């Protein structure tokens with residue numbers, strides 16, 4: 369697995385440092401939401417790298433942890449709102465998994481802001497842009513990821 | 520020989536004689552003092568190898584999955600709960616297992632003794648009902664069993680097996696009094712930095728021998744994620760980050776299944792306090808989904824289901 373390329377300067381004090389954020393977006397809602405943001409020309413920060421998944425239920429916690437291990441500064445996982453999942457309950461099963469992962473990582477000391485979750489529908493281009501901006505701000509405040517990163 | 524041990528052997532012999540089971544899974548004396556080892560008895564002549572005492576530390580549910588036909592199994596509270604988990608996860612049929620339940624007086628923690636003895640080698644151990652006598656080259660010491668009980672037993676709330684086909688011996692009080700989540704709670708008040716430091720320091724001792732997963736009855740996967748190589752999920756290195764990831768994922772895989780038996784912690788040759796991690800997962804599952812693993816074979820695994828109103832304050 370290749371390490372996500374780091375910016376030249378990694379120091380958080382450096383004004384030009386930009387976080388890299390990996391976003392796992394479900395095909396049916398959040399990915400379409402991102403698309404809508406695009407075609408509607410709604411601005412959002414270019415820090416995210418999108419990975420399209422069939423459903424938020426496809427996201428194995430291992431994916432999230434590996435992303436942090438190989439150089440992402442933050443992760444966003446986004447799926448359909450409860451009740452809207454294309455596979456009926458993929459997101460509700462995933463919700464339990466995500467809750468445990470998030471709380472467990474916090475327990476071992478990984479900063480809470482590195483892991484972000486949202487429900488964004490295909491009609492919520494605005495919300496997509498807002499969530500991405502918030503996540504980027506949060507991760508910028510934390511600075512480059514160091515915990516769990518494989519050196 | 521204690522009374523419980525005697526009646527356990529009697530029960531085992533009877534089951535084999537009457538051909539009710541093809542094999543008994545139990546404990547026998549280990550090669551070193553204070554050790555027992557799992558054993559598999561199918562011949563009535565061998566029944567006297569079975570022992571039952573405060574050093575029966577392994578979780579025997581580990582061995583039930585691979586056994587063929589109907590087997591009898593010696594089960595403390597925690598073993599019985601792990602057997603329930605195996606039944607719930609459809610790894611074994613309830614009809615194929617005969618549970619010989621034993622109320623548990625607690626397992627001793629060898630590490631506590633080793634500390635007390637300043638690591639001097641124990642050459643001989645004699646275990647009586649409530650105390651043990653240890654002999655070494657220049658010492659003879661006596662310990663009350665109570666004073667060297669493993670932490671996982673002190674905080675256990677299910678010392679009597681919640682499920683059994685026959686119960687050997689008298690029931691004991693369900694708990695010894697310690698807070699159930701004491702190991703996890705201890706760390707919760709610390710800051711992010713302190714906890715990160717604590718866990719990296721602890722896990723840096725890990726040599727990735729995988730004893731913790733090899734003794735755990737939950738780790739029955741034909742191919743563990745640590746061994747998969749298409750793709751290779753986990754680097755086969757001693758890099759601290761890989762080690763962390765191993766532990767995080769293993770513990771996530773125990774969610775809603777771990778019975779906090781402490782077997783993984785006791786198996787660790789490096790003395791890593793794994794319970795501070797595994798117990799947190801048990802606690803989270805209890806707090807978020809109100810679930811305690813291994814109490815009923817009617818259970819639905821909490822990660823295979825959901826409720827409409829599950830907590831989601833962390834989702835934007």
Ligand code: SF4
Nearest residue numbers: 738740743744769772
């Ligand atoms: S650590 Fe996970 S994948 Fe490996 S054997 Fe245990 S449960 Fe299976």
Ligand code: SF4
Nearest residue numbers: 735777778780781783
């Ligand atoms: S993870 Fe450890 S404490 Fe939990 S069931 Fe497995 S061996 Fe027991």
Ligand code: SF4
Nearest residue numbers: 725726728729731787
């Ligand atoms: S038993 Fe201990 S040393 Fe071995 S892999 Fe587990 S934590 Fe690491």
Ligand code: FES
Nearest residue numbers: 394423447448454
């Ligand atoms: S299809 Fe979008 S979360 Fe399941």
